[in-house]
Every structure is written in structure tokens, then in C-alpha cells.
Amino acid sequence: MSQTDRQNQLQTLRARLGEISDINNALSVLHWDQEVYMPPKGASGRALQLATLSSISHARATDPELGALLEDLAAAGLKGDDAKLVSETLHDYRRAVKLPDEFVREFSLAQSRAFEAWVKARKDSDFAAFQPHLQTIVDLLRRRADYMGYEGSPYNALLEDYERGMRVDSLKPVFATLAKEQSRIVDAVTNSPHQPETAWLDQEWDEQTQWDFALQVAADFGYDLEAGRMDRSVHPFSTGFGIRDVRITTRLSKDELFMGLTGAMHETGHAMYEQGLREEDERTTLGEAISLGVHESQSRMWENMIGRGRAFWEHYTPKLREAFPLQMQDVSPEDVYRAVNRVQPSLIRVEADECTYNLHIVLRFEIEIDLIENRLAVKDVPEAWNAKVKQYLGLDVPGDAMGCLQDIHWSHGSMGYFPTYALGNLYAAQMFERIEKDVPLLWTGVERGDFSPLLNWLREHVHRVGRRMTAPELIQSITGKPLSPEPYLNYLKSKFGGLYQVSL
């Protein structure tokens, strides 16, 4: 085959991938609208639109002509990005063809119905109303695992969707370490006599003022609002339809000063990752994030390491005081830094402090494995949930809305997704050790509200990589080591040991 013919093949491949990407972006717009603006009665129609587009996307992604083209290109001895594009796309193709079209359509419809039921069930704190939908989702996920194939636990097949190469057997010891160490840290910290002063938080915080402040922080971080926007939703999320339209949501309450802000900072971390993918990779397989764990490393780094850091509040406390002069007249940067890092076992994952956060993940991981491995019946989820909350967090769950109905993920048909949140914490901390060496001006920048040194580093070492590396390759290349829980635990010990004046 001539060089020109080969180039034509690659162009055909790019055109096909471009159209698949357009369809998937359209699907994301429909999902965004569903969670942000869709009126309640629109749910049934939306479910059909999503199912039809999912089915069209799947048909294109599994088109035998695409398969033949990919096999041909894979045998052609391509080099560099072309080779990577072909191998990554072939990887996706071989996975996609395992799922029958009928299943894709059925799964999409079940997701939409489960989401609609979850919104209502959560509002009413009524697990029984969600139970049949969760049963359908679990059954479908078991079928999905069978289609995809797995060794060991069927949960491995689900993990593979979100964190390629990750396995139950490698996660279990990591999570055991995290659970043990973080429980110890939480005990030490909550028993310290040096508790933060937080009475000043119990005031009213105007929502519009909160909104404006959060949006300003997002813009300061480097989130391009000409290529993004922020809206409200029940469950904060980020989504993108190409690198020039990447949106975030958050939620606000006049009783909570930090909820909207930390949600916005978290989602901004995700959004800046998507905005930072290479323009020339757009609408191709290489122009995608590496994995959900790596995605979460970005959101949690910006939310926690930066947004809950001392340097950040040195700069932003005066600005927050300008926004809320009456409520904050006597509040110092150190007061805010201590308050925003208050450690307190709580029921809601997305509002959890850094010390307890992974405990929320561990309990979900255990429940999901038990569900998928058929050791736990769906009807017994609330009981199992509440027992584990007691075990890990020492709390009683007053109702399912604050318990097993709090998260959106199962209603989206996602299991195997939660572990990536804990992995995100670990990736972030491990990367951060390197960042602090590579970027000496990091903290002096943050103290001036200049986040570009960090963002530039992330752009170069993470965002622009696209799918040229896998997560293990990325972490090895950045840190010279495989993934380990130590950097995160060290980070927690150092930060919270200092905050609570305890030796950890």
C-alpha cells in the first residue's frame, strides 16, 4: 500500500472517529440538560432520545468496516501518534463489539428511568421506590460483566471501564491501608484539644454572593469561561462537549459557606483537564482523558491541595471578607483555613473532609462488590450501608436520602466508579510531591492568586498527554514510582498534624 493510501486510511479513521465523537458530545449535552434544566415531564422523551443516540453511537463504534480498517492500520507498522491512535482505538473497538446493540439500548433506557426514580426517591428518602431500578441496574451490570469477560471477580470488568487495568485484588490491600490509617488519623484529630473555631460559620450567606465568589475563584484558577459555564444542579458535576465547551455545576445553600465553593473548585479541576486536552487531538481517541482516577486527581488537587490550602486562604480571605463584611469582620485567614479543614465524620460523601473522604469510598466499594458478586441482595442495601457508616464513621444514618440514596452514580448505572475517587486522591498526592519540586514558585504564586505555574505544569504533564499513556504509565513517568498510598497518607499527616497539633 502506498504512503498516500495509508494517509487516506488514517483520514477515513479520523473522519469516522470525529462523527462518533460528535454523537457522544450530543449525548453529553442531553445528559447535561437532563440534570440541569429539563422539566420533570421531559424525562420519558429524553430517555428515548438518549437510547437512540447511544445505540447509533454504539453501532458506529462497532461497525465492522471500522474494525477492518483498524486491524489493517495496526499491522502497518505506523509510528508515533498515528500508532497510538490506532492501538487505543482498536482497544476500544474490541471492547465495544462485546456488547450487543440491544443491550446498549436497554441499558440506556434503564439508566434514564433509574435516574428519574432516584431523583424522586432521594427527595422522599424512600429507598423502596428506587429498589426495583437498582435491581435492574445490578442485573444489567452483571450481564455487562459477562459480555465483557473477566478473571476473578465480575467487578473487575466494571473497574476496567473506568480505570483500565485496575483489579479488585490490587485495590483491596490499598483500601485496607487507607481505611486503617485514615481511621487512626481521624481518631487522633477529633480527639485533639485543638479544635477549629467554627461558630462564625453558623450565619446566613447570601447565595448570589457565594455564586459570584465561586465563579471568580474558578476563573482565577484558569477555567476559561468563554469555553465553559457554571449552573446549579442537585449533584455537582462537570461535562464537556469538546475542549471549547466544558461546563460545571455546583449547589448552594445559604446555610453553608463552603459547599458551593468547594463543589465549584472540584468541578473546575475536572473542567480544566478537559479544556487542556490538545486541540489537534479533538474528536479522536487520543483527545480523551486517561482515566477517571486521573480525572479525579485534577479535581481533588484543585479542591483540596490548593483550595483548602493555607496559601489560598491567605489570598482569598480578604476577598471573602469584602463579599461578606458583616459575617466575617473578625475572621482571619488562619480561622478560615482551619474551618474549611475541620475534620468531622459526616454522612455525605461530597461534603466530607479529606481525612474521612476515603472511608466513604471504601464502604461503597465493599457494597458494590458484594452486590455484583451476589453476596448482598438489593433490598438489603440500606441495612448494609448503615452498618458500614457506623463501622467506618461511627454515625447513625437518619434516612436513606442521607445514606444509600445520596449519590447519583448507581442511578446512572455506574458501579466500579467510586474507587476512582480514592485513586484520584492518591494520584494527586503522589504527583504533588513532584510538582512541589518542579514548581518552586507554586505557593508564592497561590498567595498572590496566581495559579498559572501549577496549571502550566498540569497542562504539560497531564492534560496534553491525552490517551498517549495509561494511568500507571503516567504516574510512573511523573513520579518514577508505581501508585502508592504513602504520599497521600503523608500529606494528610503533615497537613492535619499541623492543623490539630497532634503527632500522626
Added chain:
Amino acid sequence: MSQTDRQNQLQTLRARLGEISDINNALSVLHWDQEVYMPPKGASGRALQLATLSSISHARATDPELGALLEDLAAAGLKGDDAKLVSETLHDYRRAVKLPDEFVREFSLAQSRAFEAWVKARKDSDFAAFQPHLQTIVDLLRRRADYMGYEGSPYNALLEDYERGMRVDSLKPVFATLAKEQSRIVDAVTNSPHQPETAWLDQEWDEQTQWDFALQVAADFGYDLEAGRMDRSVHPFSTGFGIRDVRITTRLSKDELFMGLTGAMHETGHAMYEQGLREEDERTTLGEAISLGVHESQSRMWENMIGRGRAFWEHYTPKLREAFPLQMQDVSPEDVYRAVNRVQPSLIRVEADECTYNLHIVLRFEIEIDLIENRLAVKDVPEAWNAKVKQYLGLDVPGDAMGCLQDIHWSHGSMGYFPTYALGNLYAAQMFERIEKDVPLLWTGVERGDFSPLLNWLREHVHRVGRRMTAPELIQSITGKPLSPEPYLNYLKSKFGGLYQVSL
């Protein structure tokens, strides 16, 4: 073929139409988002998403298997709704196959680019920035006319897209009558010594209060807000994604009391039509509006005959006074009724009063025909526009933003669309003669804020018809006569003769 096989064929047809409808609804969501919430840099990606989905929709709508199925069913001697479903779908199919897929994709991309350019050009009042896009649109529309085929003017092929069976030759005498008669009415009315007192309008009107009031009126009309929502956009519009998610937009200014409200009432008229289509027709060809002219009859009836009517303001003036107590302490229902119907030639079509409105349409109709028939160069549009505004409205155009750049339609690739607005006025007035006979409690209802007698009549005689009739059939069946400009002119003479105390 057995009865069962025939039923299976019909079921296959419905499944195919359902999926095409899902794709088209998804396209509408993307369009809605583009005009309401999309960040500016999202335009290029959105253009590709729209082009890809348009092309997929077109491919499905022109699938030869669908054609064969339809031909087969058309020859099967079906009866009733089944027969109508097949004949209407075959009608669409035969038109759709005339357009090559390449053209559909090219047209979609050109639309998106033209829309993006128009938004900016209008903001800067800079026709030159829009001119190359308008040239592309005109060229594409001429090609479209050639593909579709026509007799007489190529503009007939474009009219056919929006108002089936309508021709330039039948519109010209109607529009000549309207132009002549409405110019005469405007002259008489503006020269009357009995001018409305409108100085009270020159105050500030809080936008949120306006918003709440407009939304309440929309709900009172019968717009189901559980199956709809209102947002802001540069150009008010209504769109639906199935009967249970039909949305409207409006625009507001603190200097204009009526702009947001009348926009909302207008779009509510459109939206209630879509919400009133039959559930059992959903996702099929029968579950569509008859024509744009009939659609516009609904919006203009609710906006003008109801919302600018005396009975309406008897009920709503006290409520508006509650909303704006300081600004309206001395304003009576009659004052509002007269102010909201002030006749004054103006530059902006969507803000025009009922007497001058059709003059805006006539001038656009003439320019569009000249463009499509190649008698007017695109670069000369501003000059032609301004001359016609002088001729019909006696006004000088201070800039293109207030002139030929004011409307969104050309940027959407729509020509042949404006005439349907004038037709909407005529349909509405002609229907209304019948409605006033059929619904004796109409006005006493409106005086109490009860619009259900009117809505119920429209549901039965217009909305639920779907595509079971064409526009001429509908107007004949409702009024016993073909379309005529007389009822609308009579309506204007009676209403404005009374308001301005002149004999018309």
C-alpha cells in the same frame, strides 16, 4: 399479505419514525442550548455536532428501505389514521430524497457559522461581517430550490418547506391588499387626535418582577410548566422535544414593560400547540404541527387577540399594579389596554403593533424573492432594506442592527419563513370569527383569567389534528371558507377604529 404482516409493517414504520424523531428532538435540544446557554467558544464544536446529527437524521429519513416500506403500505388500501400516517410520511420521504446527504451536511455547517457570525455582526451593527455568510446561505437556498424543483419562482420551493402548497403568485395579491389597507389604517390611526397616554411607561420596571408576571400569565393561559420552562435569549423562540418538554424564551429590558410579556405570551401560544398534540401521535409524522402559518396563528392569537385585548387587561391590570405599585398607582385597565396597543411605525418587527406588523413582513418577502430570484445582490441588502422601511413605515434606519440584521432567520438559513407570520395573523383572525361563535363564554372567561374555554377549543379543532389536515383543509373545515385577508382587516378596523375613535 396477512393482516398480521401488515401490522408488523406498520410497527416497523413507527419504530423507524420514532428513532428519526428522537434524533430530531436531540437536534432541537442542541439548537436550544446553542441559543440559550452555550458559551461563545462552543460554536465550532456545536456546528459539527449539528451537522453530524442532521446527516444521520437525513440518512434515516431517506433510507431506501423506508421508501420501499412506505410504497408498499401506500398501495395496501389502509384506512383512517394509518393511511394518513403513510401518505404524510411518503410525502416527506419523497421530498427528503431530493436532497443529497452532502448538501444537508454543508447546509447545517453553513447555518451554524452564519448564526455565530450574525450574533456578532448584529452586536456590532456590521452587515459586512455577515455578508459572506448571507451570500453562502442564499447560494445554498438557490441550490436547495433546484434540488427540490419548482414551477415559476424558485422561492416557491422554499415556501413549500414552511407552508405546503403556498405560492408566490397567490401570496402577492394577498400581501398587496394587506400593505395597502394596513398603510391606510396606520395613517388614519396615527393622525387621530385620540392618542393613548403612554408617558407612564417611561419608568423603570424591575426585570425579575416582569419575569414572574410573564411566567404567571403563561401558566394561566394553560402552559404546563412541568412540561416546559422559560429562559432568556437574544431572540425569543419556542421549541419542543416531544409534547412533554416544550420550552419558550423571551427577552427583557428594565425600560420596557411589555416586551418581555408579549414575547412570552407569543411563545406560549406556540408552546401550547406543541403540548396539545396527541400523545398517541408522538414520535410519528402525524404528531407534528400542520404548518408554520398555523403555528403562528396560535402565537399571534394568544399574544394579540387575547393578550392585547380589553378583557385580558380588565383582569390583569390590578395584578400588574400589585407587582409595580409605585409605577402604576394611577393607571387604569383602559390606560394599559390603550398603551399596549399603541400604533407607531417602528423599526423592529417583533415589537411592532398589530397595524404595522404585516408591513414588516411584506418588505422581507419582497427582499427575499429578489435575493432568490437573483435580482438583488447580497451586498445591496441594507440599501434595499432601508428603502423599503422608508416606503412602508416612513422611517430612517439608523444602523443595520435595527435594520436588516435584526432577525435571526436568515442566519438559520430560513427564507420563505417570514410570510408564514403574516399568514398566521390571517389564519388567527379567520379562526377567531368562528371561535367567538362557538365559545360564547370566551370573553367572560378571560375577564376572570380563565382561558380554558379557548384552549379547549384550540386543542380540539387545531392542536389535536396534528398533520391529519393541511392548512387549507383546516381553515376550510373550521371557517367554511378558504383563506382571506378580510377577517384580519375587519378585526384591525374594529379594534383600532374603537381605540383611536376613527372610522376605518
